[in-house]
Amino acid sequence: MTAKILTExxxxxxxxxxxxxxxxxxxxxxxxxxxxxxxxxxxxxxxxKAIELIAQSFIQGGRLGYFGxxxxxxxxxxxxxxxxxTYGVSPLLVEAFISGGDKALRQAVENAxxxxxxxxxxxxxxxxxxTDIVVGISASGNALYTNTVLQEAQxxxxxxxxxxxxxxxxxxxHADIFxxxxxxxxxxxxxxxxxxxxxxxxxxxxxxxxxxxxxxxTYKNYMIDLQISNQKLYQRACQIVSEISGINLxxxxxYLEQSHHNVKIACLMAAKNIDYETAEQLLRQNHxxxxxxx
Numbered sequence: 001m002t003a004k005i006l007t008e009x010x011x012x013x014x015x016x017x018x019x020x021x022x023x024x025x026x027x028x029x030x031x032x033x034x035x036x037x038x039x040x041x042x043x044x045x046x047x048x049k050a051i052e053l054i055a056q057s058f059i060q061g062g063r064l065g066y067f068g069x070x071x072x073x074x075x076x077x078x079x080x081x082x083x084x085x086t087y088g089v090s091p092l093l094v095e096a097f098i099s100g101g102d103k104a105l106r107q108a109v110e111n112a113x114x115x116x117x118x119x120x121x122x123x124x125x126x127x128x129x130x131t132d133i134v135v136g137i138s139a140s141g142n143a144l145y146t147n148t149v150l151q152e153a154q155x156x157x158x159x160x161x162x163x164x165x166x167x168x169x170x171x172x173x174h175a176d177i178f179x180x181x182x183x184x185x186x187x188x189x190x191x192x193x194x195x196x197x198x199x200x201x202x203x204x205x206x207x208x209x210x211x212x213x214x215x216x217x218t219y220k221n222y223m224i225d226l227q228i229s230n231q232k233l234y235q236r237a238c239q240i241v242s243e244i245s246g247i248n249l250x251x252x253x254x255y256l257e258q259s260h261h262n263v264k265i266a267c268l269m270a271a272k273n274i275d276y277e278t279a280e281q282l283l284r285q286n287h288x289x290x291x292x293x294x
Contacts, residue, residue: 006166007139007192011185029194032187036198039165039181047203050161050177051210054133057159058093058215062131064208066096067122067149069113071193072137072163072200073098074105079204085233087217088225094208097122099145112145119148128158135161135207137200139192141169141180150174163203165196179203216289219244224263224290237263244294245270264290 014028040047054064066076073096080096083089099118100109112118128134134153136146141164150160151174162175165183172178181203183195212218217225222240226233234256242252244267251270259266259276268279271294286292 005140005142005168006182006185007196008190009185010189011187014187017187029187032184032195033198036181036183036195036202039183040199040202043179043181043203046177046179047206048210050179050207051214053159053161053177054207054211055214057131057133058211060131062133063092063126063128064094064211065126065128065132065134066094066137066204067099067119067134067146068097068137069099069143069145070104070108071197072139072146073100075197075200075204076135076137077105079201079208083208083212085227085229086223087212088227089212089217095126097126099143113143114145116144116148119145120152123149123152128153128156130157133159133161135163136171136175137163137204138169138171139164139196139200140166141171142166147171147174161207163200165192165199216287216291219264219267219290219294224267225288226263228261228263234261237261237266241266241270264288268293 017025017028066080068076076096077098080094083094084091098104099115100112103109104112134149136150138146141162147170150162150171153160154174159176160174161177161179162169162171163179165181167180167182169180181199183199186192186194188194222244224240226237228234228237238249238252238256240263241256242249247270255266255270259269264283265276265279267290268274268282269276282293
């Protein structure tokens with residue numbers, strides 16, 4: 001019998017967790033969560049390389065596709081869905097696929113992670129070419145779904161990134177970049193929604209945030225391409241225009257209205273005392289990167 005993979009091993013620190021109080025359980029989980037950030041830190045160079053790869057893809061007109069099952073798939077969907085409102089990008093720029101489809105977002109779909117057929121269907125839906133990036137997300141890295149996706153993507157000449165917490169993951173063989181923080185056994189044996197899931201969430205945050213920064217979707221640390229879809233975001237946009245342009249909030253509201261709620265253009269109009277058309281032209285000439293102008 002082969003040895004248990006890391007994500008399925010029992011954690012000796014939690015062997016008596018069923019005898020603990022609520023506070024003791026929370027304390028133990030918290031202690032184990034500290035290990036996650038430390039494990040992810042060991043992968044920073046690989047994550048940085050992945051950020052540059054994704055950013056270059058975006059610059060060339062490419063897209064990012066996440067593929068995963070269960071918790072991993074749900075985390076991919078979460079990360080992808082937050083890119084349009086945060087950075088004002090098309091929903092097609094970062095797409096996420098979970099084995100079993102939308103139903104699997106709320107409930108387990110039997111055998112979905114073991115289906116090569118579903119993998120091929122989802123990869124066909126994404127329809128990647130050589131400018132795109134495919135990311136497989138899996139705790140064990142052994143699920144047939146993610147393995148098939150990465151293998152077939154490589155056959156198409158597509159760059160691939162694999163994210164898991166098992167150093168002996170099968171899909172390592174199909175990854176151009178293999179990101180694997182060793183978070184250790186879970187508090188509840190095999191419950192990879194815990195430390196493994198937290199590690200995956202941290203890494204996905206870095207990948208899309210880093211890539212968006214690299215293509216000019218921020219100015220300093222301001223999200224200047226946010227979509228103003230509610231009152232909170234409107235107030236945030238006013239604050240951003242005020243702070244970047246060095247004007248008061250009343251003036252910021254004026255420029256935001258004049259710019260048709262475009263934060264970048266509002267900043268340019270205020271900072272350079274120019275009209276909408278001139279600001280828009282300046283942005284086009286500088287590929288939408290505000291840092292090149294201000």
